[in-house]
Amino acid sequence: MTKSYTGKKDGAPNPYIATGELIDAVNLALDLERPLLLEGEPGCGKTTLAANVAFELNTKYRPWLVRSSSKAQDGLYTYDAILRLHDVHLDQHGRKPDKRDPANPRDYRKFGPLGEAFEADQREVVLIDEIDKADLDFPNDLLAVLEKPRTFDIPYTGESITAKHPPLVIITSNKEKGDLPAPFLRRCVYYYLPFPESEEGLFRIVAAHFPQQPQESEVRKWIRRFLKLRSATTLRRKPGTSEMIDWFTALFRNGKAADDGPLPYPELLFKVREDWQRRNEFA
C-alpha cells in the first residue's frame, strides 16, 4: 500500500474531523484508484475533505468547480484558437506576440485541473465539486479519464496525455438534478456524509476550528441549542456544519455568553423565508 490517509495530521489550514468510516472510504479509493463520490446535506464538509486529504498526503490539491455550462473537456484542457488566430494576424502585421509562437499550437492549450494532475510527477488530489450542476452527459464524458486507460488526446496539438500517477478524484454531488448516470455510479466508491448529530461530534469540530475557544461548558450549551434547532421538525432547511462554524465565529468574536434568549445571529442559521419569519419559535 502507498501512502494512506489517517485524518490525523495536525496543522491543516482548514481543520477537518473525519470519521473512521470516511477515512476507510478515502483509503479504499486511494488503493483501488477509483473516484470517491461524496453525497450529503449541503454544508456538511464534502468539499473541504479534498483539501485536507491533499494536505495530509503532502500533495497538490486541484479544485475544479463545475458550473452549468462546464464541459468534461474543460477539466482536461482548453485550447484558445481565437488567440492563435489573433496572433497570426499580429504576426502578419509585423508585430510578434510575446511568449507565444503561433507556429506552435502547444502555446495555446492550457491544461485543466485533471490534465494538470495527469502531467504531475506525483499523485495529486482533484476535486470535482458539485458535479450535478453540469449537463447530464457530463459524468459519462469523464468515464474514460477517471478509470483506465486514463488517457485523452488533444487533436489541436496531436498530443496524447496519459496519467503518470492516477490522481485521487473526489467528487461531490447534491443530487440537484436527480441521480447520476448508473455507469458512472458503478465506477465510484460511494460515501454518504451524514451530519454529525451528536454533541460530541460537533464539539470536536468546534474545538478543531477554534483552538482558543472560551469555556467548554459554554460551547456545549450553544451546541445543544444548535442541535435542538436542527431537530425541530417544522424547520424547512436545516443549517449544516459550515453554517454552524460561521455562527460560532460570530458568537466567539462578540463574546456572546450562552443564555436561553432568542437565538443570536439568526441571519446565519435561517436561509428560507418561512424559517426566518418563525425564527423565534425555534429558540
Added chain:
Amino acid sequence: MNSHDAAVRRLTSLFYTLRRRGFELGIGELLDAIRALELGWAHDEPGLKKLASLLFCHSPEEQYQLELLSMETARPRTGPAEGPGQPQAEAQPTPDPPVQPSPTAGTQGELTPIPVKTPPAPALPFGERPQTYWPITQRAMAYGWRRLRRPVADGPADVLDLDATVSRAVHDGFFLQPAYTRRVRNHARLTLLLDMNGSMAPFHSFCRDLAATATAEPTLEEVAVFYFHNLPEAFYLDRYLTRPAGPLLPAIEPDTSILVVSDAGAARGHHRSQRVRATNEFVTACRRHTPLMAWLNPLPRERWNGNSASAISQFVPMRQLDDEGFRHAVDLLRGYGK
C-alpha cells in the same frame, strides 16, 4: 477454508444477491472488492459490510437495503457447528438469496415465529425473471425522460464556431471578431394524462412515480400533469379528482408531447363503443395541436384483445407498460417511430 477464501465467497454471494435485487453492478466492482481484500481490507463481517457499502451501494437507499439484507443473513440459520467469533461465511458456492429458515431449522433453543411459506411461484419461461416489484423502475423512468429532447439552437449566442471564424477571417482577409452560434436548448414539453380510480387503482403508485420523475426532470422545459377518470373528457389538477382543470387543448403546442396512461378498458375487458368514440374525439382534437402522442397501457398486450383497448390502439400508438414499452413510448413522444 482460510479466512480470505471465506471472505471472497461471502462477498461474491452478497454481490449476486444485490444484483438480483436490482443493483446495477458489474463484475469490475466485485474484482475491485476482492482486490481491496488482498490489499489488506478487514476480513471480518463488519469490514465486509463496510466494503460492500462503499463499492456496491450508490445511494443512502441502497445502503439501507444492504443493511436490511445483512440483518436477514445475520439471523442464526442453524444453531450448532459454528464457533463463537466466526463470521457466518459458509455461503454456498452458488449463492441463493437469503431465504427464510426452512421449517426444520432455526427452531432450536428459543421460540421463533413459525416460518410462513408462500406458495411456489409459477414457473417462468426461460430468460424471464422478476426483477423488481414494479413493472418499471423509477430510475428507468428518469432515464426515459432524459431521452425526451427537442433541441433547438435558440439560447444565448456564446458557442464559438471555429470553422466559421476561420473562414470569415480568410474571406475578409483580416480577423475582426469570432463567430458564435447559439446554444442548444431542450424545448420538449410534456403533458401527462393519468387515468385514476376504478380499474386503474392498482397502478396508482406507478402513476405517482411517473408524475414525480417527470416533474423532477430538469431537462424538460415544461411538464404538466392532469388526471381523469375513464374518459379523457374532464381533467383535474389533483389525483383525487377534486380540482377541475380548465380546457387542456389551448396549452398544447406543436412541441408538446402527450402521454396518456390508462388501461383503456382492458382491465374489465368490455368493449364500450361510447368509450372508444369519446377517446377518438379527444385524440383527434389533440392531433390538431401536436403530432406527438402515445398511450401507455399498464395491462399486457394479450389483455387488449376484443375490448375497447384494441379499438383505441388502432388510432393512438399504444404500448404496454414495461421497460421496452416505455422506451418506445418516449420515442413516439420525440416523434420517432409509429
